[in-house]
Amino acid sequence: MFKKILAAVAVTAGLLLAAPTAANAVNYTDGAQCKFDVSVAEAGGTATLICIPGTWSPGEAINWTVSGQDGAGFKLASLRTADTSLTFTKHANADGSDVLTVTLPASASGTYSVVGLGQSSGHECPASLTVLPADQASTVLDPGSSDGLAHTGSVVASWAAWMGGSLVVLGLIALAIVGWVRKVKAS
Incomplete structure (x- = not known):
């Protein structure tokens, strides 16, 4: 039973990690702004x-x-x-x-x-x-960028990635506790 649950968790994690890749395969730039x-x-x-x-x-x-x-x-x-x-x-x-x-x-x-x-x-x-005007110094930073780097890569929020990882870890801990309880009851 433990192997089936672990396999289901692995397949689910694989699907969750593959979804952003599949979504990025479509060309969303048609009609983009300059x-x-x-x-x-x-x-x-x-x-x-x-x-x-x-x-x-x-x-x-x-x-x-x-x-x-x-x-x-x-x-x-x-x-x-x-x-x-x-x-x-x-x-x-x-x-x-x-x-x-x-x-x-x-x-x-x-x-x-x-x-x-x-x-x-x-x-x-x-x-x-x-x-x-030429006689006025520019002290305004570009509001479109907080660190000067382009925003590329995944569109998944970092908090969502941390939450997903935490849920996976909590699930593994819960499975380990259930397995330990069954082992204690069996002996």
């Missing part, structure tokens, strides 16, 4: 807008639009216009990713909106960037 590498930049500096693979259709043409105070002063891939906003078309990479480096004008200040619109998929990806 993010700047920083949330606050200084005027005259640069910021990079990163779209992960699968955000766009492979090789899709993307219409990028930048708007905000003195939006015409922005440079995207060395293109400059005289409008209050800047529009630029760029093709996504073969894996559906895109990286857009934005050069901020020296007179930039405030919040700027950057919107990408896929011509074939119709996916819209808005992002915003706050720009501090």
